[in-house]
Amino acid sequence: MKLGTLAKYALLVVASIIVAFPLLVALSYSFMSESEIATFPPPVFPAQPSLDNYSQVFATIPIVRYLLNSFVVSTAVVVGQLITASLAAYAFSFLVFRGRQVLFFLFLSTLMIPWEATIIPNYMTIRTIGWLDTYQGLAVPFMATAFGTFLLRQAFLQIPRELWDAARIDGASTFRFLISTVIPLSRPALGTIAIYGFLSTYNQYFWPLLITNQPLMRTTQVGIAQLRFEETLRWGLVMAGVIMVAIPTLALLVVGQRQLIRGLTAGAVKG
Amino acid sequence: MRRLATLALAFTMVATACGGLAPGGSDSSALAPAKDVAPAATMTWWHAMSGVNGDAVNKIVAGFNSSQSKIKVEAIFQGNYDDLLAKLNTAIASNAAPALVQVYDIGQRYMYDSAQVVPMQAFIDRDKFNTSDFEPAVINYYKYQDKLQSMPFNASTPVLYYNKDAFKEVGLDPAKPPVTFTEIADAAKKLTKKDASGQTTRYGFGPSIYGWLFEQLMATSGALYADNGNGRDNRSTKVVYNSAAGKAILDWWKAGVDGGYFYNPGIDNDGAANAFNAQKSAMYIESTARMRGHITTIAGKFELGIGLYPRPDSKPKEGGNIIGGASLYIMKSRPPAEQQAAWEFVKYAMSSAVQAQWQSDTGYYPVVKSAYDQAPSKDFSTKYPQFQVAISEIRDSPQNRSTNGAVLGVMPQARQRTQKMIESVLLGQATSQAALDAAVTEMNAAIDKYNKANP
Numbered sequence: 001m002k003l004g005t006l007a008k009y010a011l012l013v014v015a016s017i018i019v020a021f022p023l024l025v026a027l028s029y030s031f032m033s034e035s036e037i038a039t040f041p042p043p044v045f046p047a048q049p050s051l052d053n054y055s056q057v058f059a060t061i062p063i064v065r066y067l068l069n070s071f072v073v074s075t076a077v078v079v080g081q082l083i084t085a086s087l088a089a090y091a092f093s094f095l096v097f098r099g100r101q102v103l104f105f106l107f108l109s110t111l112m113i114p115w116e117a118t119i120i121p122n123y124m125t126i127r128t129i130g131w132l133d134t135y136q137g138l139a140v141p142f143m144a145t146a147f148g149t150f151l152l153r154q155a156f157l158q159i160p161r162e163l164w165d166a167a168r169i170d171g172a173s174t175f176r177f178l179i180s181t182v183i184p185l186s187r188p189a190l191g192t193i194a195i196y197g198f199l200s201t202y203n204q205y206f207w208p209l210l211i212t213n214q215p216l217m218r219t220t221q222v223g224i225a226q227l228r229f230e231e232t233l234r235w236g237l238v239m240a241g242v243i244m245v246a247i248p249t250l251a252l253l254v255v256g257q258r259q260l261i262r263g264l265t266a267g268a269v270k271g
Numbered sequence: 272m273r274r275l276a277t278l279a280l281a282f283t284m285v286a287t288a289c290g291g292l293a294p295g296g297s298d299s300s301a302l303a304p305a306k307d308v309a310p311a312a313t314m315t316w317w318h319a320m321s322g323v324n325g326d327a328v329n330k331i332v333a334g335f336n337s338s339q340s341k342i343k344v345e346a347i348f349q350g351n352y353d354d355l356l357a358k359l360n361t362a363i364a365s366n367a368a369p370a371l372v373q374v375y376d377i378g379q380r381y382m383y384d385s386a387q388v389v390p391m392q393a394f395i396d397r398d399k400f401n402t403s404d405f406e407p408a409v410i411n412y413y414k415y416q417d418k419l420q421s422m423p424f425n426a427s428t429p430v431l432y433y434n435k436d437a438f439k440e441v442g443l444d445p446a447k448p449p450v451t452f453t454e455i456a457d458a459a460k461k462l463t464k465k466d467a468s469g470q471t472t473r474y475g476f477g478p479s480i481y482g483w484l485f486e487q488l489m490a491t492s493g494a495l496y497a498d499n500g501n502g503r504d505n506r507s508t509k510v511v512y513n514s515a516a517g518k519a520i521l522d523w524w525k526a527g528v529d530g531g532y533f534y535n536p537g538i539d540n541d542g543a544a545n546a547f548n549a550q551k552s553a554m555y556i557e558s559t560a561r562m563r564g565h566i567t568t569i570a571g572k573f574e575l576g577i578g579l580y581p582r583p584d585s586k587p588k589e590g591g592n593i594i595g596g597a598s599l600y601i602m603k604s605r606p607p608a609e610q611q612a613a614w615e616f617v618k619y620a621m622s623s624a625v626q627a628q629w630q631s632d633t634g635y636y637p638v639v640k641s642a643y644d645q646a647p648s649k650d651f652s653t654k655y656p657q658f659q660v661a662i663s664e665i666r667d668s669p670q671n672r673s674t675n676g677a678v679l680g681v682m683p684q685a686r687q688r689t690q691k692m693i694e695s696v697l698l699g700q701a702t703s704q705a706a707l708d709a710a711v712t713e714m715n716a717a718i719d720k721y722n723k724a725n726p
Contacts, residue, residue, distance in 0.1 A: 034568045040549030060322060124365045132367075210358055213315075213347050225350050229322035233541050234564075 023246070030054070030240035037235050053240035057227065060237070063244060065216055066223040071248065073138040073208075073219065074201040080143025081197045082190060088144075089152035090178050094164060104153075110146045119210070126211055133217045138208055142201060148193040155189035156182055195256045202249055220245040299418060300397035302389050303614070304607030310342050314612035315369035317349045317359065319597070324425070327632035335619045342612045352378070352597065363387055368602050370609040371616065373424060375597045377682035379413065380502065382600055383420055384680055384725040389601045392418040394614045404623075404639045408665040411675050412594050415503060421598035422617050425635040427560040428592045429487050430661050431455075431578035437462055437473070437553040438576070448554075448578030452523045455554070455581050459532040462553040476527060477534030477552025479543035480693045482686030483595060484556055485512075485520065486677065491580055492516040493587035496677035503675050506722065509715045510677075510685060513707035519583060521696050521703035528697050535697055538690050556580060558595060559661040563634045566655065577657040579664055591668025593676035596635065634658070636665065680721040685714050 017024075029037055031049040057063055091097075092104045122141050131137030159182060167177045183190070205221040212218050227234075227241045320328045325348055332346045349355040352375035362368040363385070374382055382388050391413075395402060402410065402419075409426045413419055435445035441461045449458040459475020466472050478484055489496050494516035497507035527533030534552045536542040544561060546552045548568050565575055580592050599620075601613045619625060626637035627645030634655075642648050643662075652658060668674050679685050692710040695701045701709065 035548075035570060035572065038545055038548035038568050040546075040551050042549075120361055120364055123361050127365050127367055206354070206357070209350050209354060210361060215348070222350070225354070226321045226325065226348060228351070229324065229564075234322075 026239045026242055026246075029235055030243050032236050034234055034236055053236040054244070056237050057241045057244060061223045061226050061241075062216065063220075063223060063241070066218055066220045067245070067248065069135075069138075069217065070202050070219040070221075070245075072135055074198045076135065076139040077142045077201040078194045078197045080139065081145045081148050081193060084144045085148035085152050085193060086178070086183060086186075086190070088149045089156050090182060092149070092153045093156035094177070094182070095174065107146055108150060111150075119207070123210055132211050133214050135217075137211050138217075138219070139201075141207070142197075145193070145197065148197065151193060152186065152189055155186045159185055191256055195252060198252060199249060299390055299393045301393070303393035303397045304610050306397060308607045308611050310612035310615050311370075311606065311608035312341070312612075313343045313345060314371065314609050314616065316344055316346045316371040316373070316599075316613070316616070317355055317369050318346055318373040319349060319352045319355045319375070320373070320425070321348060321351075324633050327629055330632065331620055331625055331629065334625065335616055338619065342615055344612075344616050356381075363604065366604060368604050370602055370605040371613040372600050372602060373597050374421070374600055376412065376595045376676075377686065379415075379420065379598075380506070380678040380680045380682065383415060387603050388420065389603050389610055390418055390420050391422050391599075391601065391617070392420070394601070394617075395419060400618070404641050405621075406636065406638060406640055406665065407670050408592070408668050408674070409594050409636060409638050411670055413598050414675070415678065416505075421600045422621065423594075423596070423598045423638045424620070425560075425596040425629075425633065426594045426638060427558045427596050427635055428594050428661060428665055429484060429556050429558050429580055430562075430664060431554060431556055431580060432547060432562075432565065433554040433576040433578060434547070434550060435574040435576045437550070437573070445574070445576060448576055449581075450579050451582060451584045451586060452519070453584050456523065456527055456530075456532070459527060459554065460530070463532040471531060471534075473550060474534030474546075474552045475532045476554045477536055477543055477546050478524075478556045479536050479540045480538045480690050480697070481540055481543075482689040483558075485689045485693060486686070487556075487580060487592055488520045488582075489516060490593045490674050490676065491582035491587075491590040492520065493590035493671075493673050495673050497679055500672035501675055502678040503672055507677070507679050507718060508722065509718060510679070510711050512689070513704070513711040516583070517707050518703050521693065521707065524693065525696050525703060538694060559636070559658070560596075560634055562655065562657065562661075575657060577660045579660065589669055589671055589673065591670075591674035592664055593674060594636070594665060636662070679718060680725060681714070681717045684717055688714055688717075 025044075028045055030053050031046040031051070032043070033048075033050065033052065036043060036047060088107070092100060092107075126132060126137045126141070131140070163181055164177065167181060172180065203221060204219070205225070208219040209222050209225075212222070224238065224241050224245060227238050316332070318325075318328055328346055332344050336343055347369070349358050355372070356374060356378055359368060359372055359374075368387070394400065405423075406426075408428075409423045410419065412426075413421050413423050431448055431450075433448050438445040438448075438458075443458055443461060449455045455476055462473065462475035463471060464473040486496055489512055494512070494514055495501055496512050497510045499505040499507050501507070524533065528535050534546060536546055540557070543552070543555050544557060544565070547555045548565065550573065559577075562575075562577065569575060582590050599617055601610050601617070603610075605613075620629075621639055623637070623639050623641040623645055626639050626642035627648035629635065630637045630642060631647035631651040634651075637643065637648060643652075677685075688710050692706045696703050696706045700706075
């Protein structure tokens with residue numbers, strides 16, 4: 001191996017350790033007892049690794065159920081976002097109709113409305129239709145996304161107009177063109193929206209806390225909050241919970257990483 | 272929406288009418304539902320207790336539900352105190368609040384001004400409920416104009432935590448912890464250890480910059496934090512902690528940090544606790560609620576001592592500690608039957624057996640004194656003899672406006688502002704008097720704004 005490559009790899013190893021450090025510390029702490037964490041200077045590796053913190057998490061909260069809830073809700077949001085965003089983006093990029101531009105900017109302007117401003121009206125709506133403590137109450141308000149629509153529209157605009165013309169000549173309907181051509185060509189962008197939507201739903205805290213009251217309908221982030229005791233913070237326990245909650249999202253990132261990076265850079269360079 | 276507004280208006284009118292019926296407001300029982308209203312079959316309670324404390328809450332609820340067959344209480348964890356209050360605000364707007372909620376100490380004035388609460392005093396007066404057994408320091412904190420607004424539930428005070436082994440090591444008497452400002456500074460100087468390179472390896476005293484601790488130091492100084500009797504006689508119109516007492520506290524703190532024998536963890540309560548656990552500081556001040564956590568964490572490393580909270584050298588007779596924690600509010604927006612059910616549950620939770628078990632499970636003070644005679648509480652005292660100091664601390668606190676503690680609608684902000692103030696002094700950005708005056712001016716504007724918005 002050449003010296004330059006070696007230096008590059010060394011640098012990358014150092015950088016990745018720095019980036020992964022918080023996660024590694026969380027992992028290490030999750031195997032430590034409380035009194036070991038409290039020694040000074042703080043130890044990096046557990047002297048006597050134990051699974052006590054993990055069994056404590058199981059004893060304190062129904063973590064499996066929380067993971068399942070978060071998974072169901074996040075998946076539902078992703079499916080909903082993909083459908084609504086691709087349909088809307090398709091209209092904004094391929095279909096020509098009066099007021100398209102105005103409508104699009106109106107759509108985009110909703111990005112400027114702070115989420116906090118909509119929370120009470122949303123809550124009242126969900127409550128009025130009786131969706132408190134339900135999966136649909138957790139998922140439906142997030143099934144449309146202006147950001148996703150914008151991202152997809154940019155991706156759709158990259159698709160050559162000629163394909164559209166060719167498809168029309170071949171007699172494809174508007175919908176058929178979307179399904180057979182546009183969607184398959186936009187997989188990176190769709191992947192990005194899916195991962196982004198999944199993670200942001202998975203990490204929600206206040207909304208799930210707000211609209212659920214039954215312990216069995218709660219989600220992972222509310223569960224983590226339950227591990228934070230009001231007076232004494234037990235780091236080992238919290239870290240064990242964090243690790244368990246982080247595993248599904250990490251798995252998703254590993255699987256979807258390629259799509260995510262391709263999608264995020266898609267609009268950046270024209271080509 | 273319109274119906275809701277009408278409803279809210281109706282409630283306000285009822286409240287006003289009832290206030291008018293009671294001359295001088297001496298009897299507020301009319302605010303409570305009539306005594307013969309049958310309690311609802313189910314009642315919901317929102318709380319902020321997680322972990323061990325959450326289990327203790329569920330134990331109380333299970334005990335109540337099995338003790339009788341008419342009412343079923345459902346306890347729901349709603350995040351930490353701030354999350355719970357945020358959720359309560361949202362729920363009130365759409366009439367989805369529960370009958371009983373646990374709100375933290377500093378939300379007291381806010382709850383009062385929200386006009387969403389049936390004062391606990393109304394139920395007490397209606398049933399001639401005997402409160403003579405209640406711990407005065409605990410119950411007085413939740414009174415406004417000598418009327419109980421909410422039922423104290425989890426109560427704690429701050430104490431001095433100290434490392435007995437470190438005391439022995441430097442020749443201090445581990446049985447006699449320092450109490451006054453000078454005693455603490457002197458002990459801290461002795462306890463501070465440096466290594467060969469001049470780096471401090473152990474500080475004598477390491478309190479977090481925590482607004483609550485400043486409020487407590489004002490109380491042990493026998494000084495007021497806000498006007499109108501700390502907001503107890505009438506609503507506060509300004510804060511007054513830029514007094515000689517306030518300056519003495521900051522000067523003491525600053526001298527210790529500058530002298531290198533006080534550790535400054537910053538605005539970080541967990542950091543201060545961890546520094547104490549890790550023996551980076553030999554003394555610090557924090558809530559009694561942390562005691563059990565400390566005992567488990569430091570087991571086998573050093574012996575924990577608990578002493579009285581610091582006070583000025585003159586040991587003012589009128590000085591003492593304020594309790595902190597949270598209390599239970601019965602919400603006005605629920606039907607009378609549910610309020611009735613909530614009151615039945617509150618009475619059960621205040622029984623001495625339940626309170627003794629609660630103390631033993633959580634380390635909070637029992638609200639009723641007779642709880643100390645019950646077995647769980649006695650076992651707790653045997654297991655944690657250190658807790659005795661905490662009990663005598665509140666028992667010996669004289670009851671007056673400064674030890675009742677301040678109530679402000681903007682208490683959370685006030686606390687944050689004092690933290691900024693202390694930090695600016697410790698970092699040398701402002702002199703103590705200038706920092707006090709600046710904080711007071713800013714807070715008075717905030718209080719003014721709040722009072723105008725909540726006439």
